[in-house]
Amino acid sequence: MAFQPLTVAEIIDTMVTPPNPYRWEAFDGSATGPEDAKYTVKITSPEGLSYMATSPGDLGLARAWMTGGIVVEGEHLAYPYGIFDSLRDLYSQFRKPGPGELVEIYRSLRTMGALKVQPVPEIERQGWLERTLRDGLTRHSKQRDADVISSHYDVGNDFYELFLGKEMTYTCAYYPHEDASLDEAQDNKFRLVFEKLRLKAGDRHLDLGCGWGGMVRYAARRGVKSLGVTLSKQQAEWAQAKIKEEGLEDLAEVRHCDVRDVTESGFDGISAIGLLEHIGVDNYAEFFTTFSGKLRDGGLLLNHCITNFDNHRSMKGGFVDRYIFPDGELTGSGTVIREMQDNGLEVLHEENLRFDYARTLRDWCLNLRENWEEAVELVGEDTAKLWGMYMAGSQWGFENNVVQLHQVLGMKLDDRGGRAGVPERRWWNDSPWDEIEKYHA
Template identity: 75%
Template sequence: MSIAEMIETLVAPPNPFRWEVFDGSATGPEDAKYTVRIHNPEGLSYIATAPGDLGFARAWMTGGLTVEGEHLAYPYGIFDSLRELYDNFRKPSLGEIAKIYRSLGHHGALRIQPVPEVERAGWLERSLRQGLSRHSKERDADVISSHYDVGNDFYELFLGEEMTYTCAYYPHPDATLDEAQDNKFRLVYEKLRLEEGKTLLDVGCGWGGMVRYAARRGVRALGVTLSKEQADYGQQRLIDEGLDDVAEIRYADYRDTEESGFDAVSSIGLAEHIGVDNYPSYFRFLSDKLVPGGLMLNHCITYPDNHQTQRGGFIDRYIFPDGELAGSGIIVRDMQSNGFEVLHEENLRFDYARTLRHWCLNLKDNWDKAVELVGENTAKLWGMYMAGSQWGFEHDVVQLHHVLGVKLLDDKSRGDVPERRWWRDSTWELED
């Protein structure tokens, strides 16, 4: 059985891809939008022994598989074809499975290939060698560095003026990325009822966009991040803007924050990194940092249901090691059980799709520079990850939720926090 015949056995027509394989076989329409080429037995072995996105990623990273038909920086359209492929996948009979396995063995595709070097380098190698447990402080520091310390100059190519690596909030569909990110910070600022003289703790602060936004308005703000490159960059921008007397960006684990008595806490894109089992201690810790009547906003990616927690193999190995997601119901439950009355919750998944589209197009416009800075493999990974994430938000594979909570006073009142919603949804309602 040729490899093309195996594919025909597993995928009912119409096959959305053209497949061309090293054994000389081919299948799928010649005029397909995308051509998948499997170049060698090693590439096929990665696919056969690690089915799903991880196996394809390993084959792709090692040159055993290529896909032609769209720019590597923005391979968005391929995800519609992948969904079509999955929808047309048919369960083979036992006899067909036996033939497929014999043929895979004949082509040398059942041999376990070495894990690609890019997967073994850095954080994973150290964690395994040192026996670091998942979400320990040491391992979290390694995995955060593995993603965010790729290089500030690389992220500057696509993130926008404020270097903000989280979902923006678009005042209208045609807003620029910078307008939408500013509007996101405005929304968080208003939800937290911040104003001059109040205090803010921003955990997982990234390059400091929220800290700068608040500090420019007279809020005393502390941001913490596990990425040294982010912390150095963010602190320097505070100095450059003359804000370092009211704000600080600190290279630290949020769990090592000793200060307390904050009026507000923002967590924008951190919960994805802490582990679902750690949600109770995470929310309890943040509640303890607030004054009674203080507000906390949790902004994070979630699943559309409350049953999944693990992310895909590709994302875990190549993009966000140790990342975990849960449904928004789990976020709400664990906030309610650990120091907060939940006041408001909303889903901004379409805003994240727009944000990712802007990032992808910026990367595409700066592709040659990106390859120069980080190499083609890393640039390809980020392009695939961001385009796939855009598709995922558009198709409700993932969502983005804001959950706003208040730390009640001893008498179970909210202090001066209003009963009704007090923030505005659009910058169009704000005066210049």
């Protein structure tokens, strides 16, 4: 008897225990799942199915999404948040097929051409990867770091202006109350960092990985001499133009360079907001040793970064590593604290702001949705929907404790272990909002 290939719908039914959270409609005319499901997934081609079959998980799904191999109806491309809850339900319904079923599934996929390895989407093969392969650049060498940062942040300032808010801040905001706007929350984040660092007029401040210079300008407006550094040329140019526009040239500077090339020292405060994710866990010791050494006695360092929910490493080889932050790597807050303590800093305080990052991402997605047509015109639909998928998925991740956002404050002691006048107790003002647990996205 001749082999009768399974349809796509039959393969899905073999692998997913009802109830299936999606309606599935495939290129071969088959369909499965409840007709009244909130989301309909259309698998439009064997190529799309091939991405999912040959790279199971987030990477294959992202490639199929990027190439139009799958289309999800019922959600806007700029903000596909809702599909992630359904994905969680889908993953929980997966069952392991038996040996005979696996053979039948494999033969059916091969018959459809769905086991043929497809060329990766063009957006994944950007200059950083080509140069790395050509020149043999090692992970976190200066040139490779410059290439990967450029691949993400130099998409275009005009694109980021559509969703980041007036201060062009691409890091977690800190919401003072439930109804605060994104701009209010970003300003409140700068206030929190400024106060934790005990900065005052006449002090010297260094902002590592400063982005478009929002923290630098905040400090300079208050009389602090502030230097920011970024590996993105477009960010540096935008920030310097903004500094000039605000008349802050005497106090503020944003420099296009690697943080390892900063020669100045004796700073009163150093902030690293959204930088540690890019430098690699194996480089934490060198990082904290270097920059604790650039503080005066009693100087403070505030590290603000995304972490895992535990202290394992992650983020190599998956969707975010390939498409969003090449060479990015996460670990837990415990690892960050240990490395700070072991490399020149007394840790004074830490807190988890993961729900604030969920709110921040929500507001970025809403802004992107509002400006969707212009975003597509600027960078193309593939790139625009990539950012929408990344930000919506990240919002879901922060809300469901897949990832967290920790601020850790450390101080450089003097030679005798003294605090050089730094108070024993918390000196900054917390957010007045005391009902955070009542928030629902």
